[in-house]
Amino acid sequence: xxxxxxxxxxxxxxxxxxxxxxxxxxxxxxxxxxxxxxxxxxxxxxxxxxxxxxxxxxxxxxxxxxxxxxxxxxxxxxxxxxxxxxxxxxxxxxxxxxxxxxxxxxxxxxxxxxxxxxxxxxxxxxxxxxxxxxxxxxxxxxxxxxxxxxxxxxxxxxxxxxxxxxxxxxxxxxxxxxxxxxxxxxxxxxxxxxxxxxxxxxxxxxxxxxxxxxxxxxxxxxxxxxxxxxxxxxxxxxxxxxxxxxxxxxxxxxxxxxxxxxxxxx
Amino acid sequence: xxxxxxxxxxxxxxxxxxxxxxxxxxxxxxxxxxxxxxxxxxxxxxxxxxxxxxxxxxxxxxxxxxxxxxxxxxxxxxxxxxxxxxxxxxxxxxxxxxxxxxxxxxxxxxxxxxxxxxxxxxxxxxxxxxxxxxxxxxxxxxxxxxxxxxxxxxxxxxxxxxxxxxxxxxxxxxxxxxxxxxxxxxxxxxxxxxxxxxxxxxxxxxxxxx
Numbered sequence: 145x146x147x148x149x150x151x152x153x154x155x156x157x158x159x160x161x162x163x164x165x166x167x168x169x170x171x172x173x174x175x176x177x178x179x180x181x182x183x184x185x186x187x188x189x190x191x192x193x194x195x196x197x198x199x200x201x202x203x204x205x206x207x208x209x210x211x212x213x214x215x216x217x218x219x220x221x222x223x224x225x226x227x228x229x230x231x232x233x234x235x236x237x238x239x240x241x242x243x244x245x246x247x248x249x250x251x252x253x254x255x256x257x258x259x260x261x262x263x264x265x266x267x268x269x270x271x272x273x274x275x276x277x278x279x280x281x282x283x284x285x286x287x288x289x290x291x292x293x294x295x296x297x298x299x300x301x302x303x304x305x306x307x308x309x310x311x312x313x314x315x316x317x318x319x320x321x322x323x324x325x326x327x328x329x330x331x332x333x334x335x336x337x338x339x340x341x342x343x344x345x346x347x348x349x350x351x352x353x354x355x356x357x358x359x360x361x362x363x364x365x366x367x368x369x370x371x372x373x374x375x376x377x378x379x380x381x382x383x384x385x386x387x388x389x390x391x392x393x394x395x396x397x398x399x400x401x402x403x404x405x406x407x408x409x410x
Numbered sequence: 411x412x413x414x415x416x417x418x419x420x421x422x423x424x425x426x427x428x429x430x431x432x433x434x435x436x437x438x439x440x441x442x443x444x445x446x447x448x449x450x451x452x453x454x455x456x457x458x459x460x461x462x463x464x465x466x467x468x469x470x471x472x473x474x475x476x477x478x479x480x481x482x483x484x485x486x487x488x489x490x491x492x493x494x495x496x497x498x499x500x501x502x503x504x505x506x507x508x509x510x511x512x513x514x515x516x517x518x519x520x521x522x523x524x525x526x527x528x529x530x531x532x533x534x535x536x537x538x539x540x541x542x543x544x545x546x547x548x549x550x551x552x553x554x555x556x557x558x559x560x561x562x563x564x565x566x567x568x569x570x571x572x573x574x575x576x577x578x579x580x581x582x583x584x585x586x587x588x589x590x591x592x593x594x595x596x597x598x599x600x601x602x603x604x605x606x607x608x609x610x611x612x613x614x615x616x617x618x619x620x
Binding site: 189191192193195196236373376377378379380382383384386387388391392394395396400 | 492493513517521555558578579580581584585586587588589590591592593594595596603606607610614
């Protein structure tokens with residue numbers, strides 16, 4: 145007689161447990177995968193290490209590869225589908241619409257940075273674009289001299305003097321400093337009025353997901369081609385992206401002011 | 411990525427519009443000489459290369475000539491490689507300069523066909539170190555899009571030369587510097603970087619069938 149094979153107990157799907165395990169795994173991996181600081185006897189390597197300022201580099205590179213895989217099987221097909229459905233001429237308008245309903249985030253951060261003139265511009269744009277620009281699909285503000293800018297809580301933290309923290313690469317979200325990661329979370333869940341609306345009534349939670357989805361598709365649609373370009377022009381795409389990311393954020397934090405003099409004539 | 415998308419979009423557009431039509435400028439002092447220099451580069455780029463009715467291979471050759479004339483290649487090499495440049499032999503430095511020229515020529519010329527009438531306005535200049543001038547400009551696209559391009563110029567015995575282009579805050583020289591420093595530390599030597607650049611150029615050439 146063949147006995148029944150022992151019944152395998154199928155574990156119940158427990159998201160909290162999985163999240164906890166993942167968190168523990170990430171922490172363990174990042175501790176194990178810290179880049180080794182070169183010794184002081186090798187000043188060239190040490191200088192490069194300090195300029196890169198990426199102590200979690202081995203871990204980040206692993207996440208970067210995970211992201212590249214997800215990009216290929218998941219994100220790219222979504223963006224390609226989006227580009228089939230939404231004609232090229234309509235895409236900037238949809239992007240304007242998303243920028244417009246996100247402008248309360250910029251306004252709140254303008255105010256938290258005591259940038260009252262810029263807050264006025266953000267408010268003016270919101271009023272003009274929502275009204276005359278048909279809910280923001282048309283950027284009327286730009287045409288009357290109210291230029292777009294964005295602020296986020298990552299920039300606010302920088303202006304408050306919070307240090308950048310280590311560079312981290314998050315699959316699906318991309319490059320960020322630790323400070324920008326905190327800022328992203330604060331904006332998405334605390335500052336953004338759409339998130340309040342989604343939470344106020346349980347049946348409205350879909351609004352928050354639609355919000356995330358739309359913002360995400362816009363961001364990926366806008367960044368896919370330039371990133372492909374950066375990948376082709378660089379030797380080490382990871383390093384080139386890290387450098388570009390830092391420079392763009394530094395400029396945003398300075399509100400577009402010219403960068404401090406680099407030593408170009410060494 | 412979320413927060414970067416606008417700036418990245420601007421950079422993508424600017425790569426298609428490195429040559430641009432400039433507004434006329436009045437020659438008065440060193441600073442307006444610098445804006446004239448940027449204007450000439452743009453004018454020559456659009457008339458002789460982008461809008462010229464010639465084959466793409468010839469555009470590429472013309473671009474190489476213009477690039478070498480307007481850009482300070484050894485100066486870029488010194489900045490991009492910094493400490494490694496000083497440690498390298500003159501032969502290695504020369505090989506780097508040649509390869510870097512190829513990398514720029516082949517990556518930029520791939521996108522010349524995407525040019526569709528963007529214009530450039532010089533918005534001002536400022537001093538940039540004892541020998542330098544920073545020319546600030548805005549590139550304006552068809553759909554009212556605009557983004558900033560700063561030209562970092564240095565006064566050399568033969569006149570102004572471009573040392574760096576900064577598009578929406580992203581410096582070409584700084585990005586290459588960190589990219590190449592990473593490759594040198596991965597491969598363990600300057601020769602390793604040169605080999606990687608060599609195969610990159612070979613790939614780019616193959617893709618363009620030249």
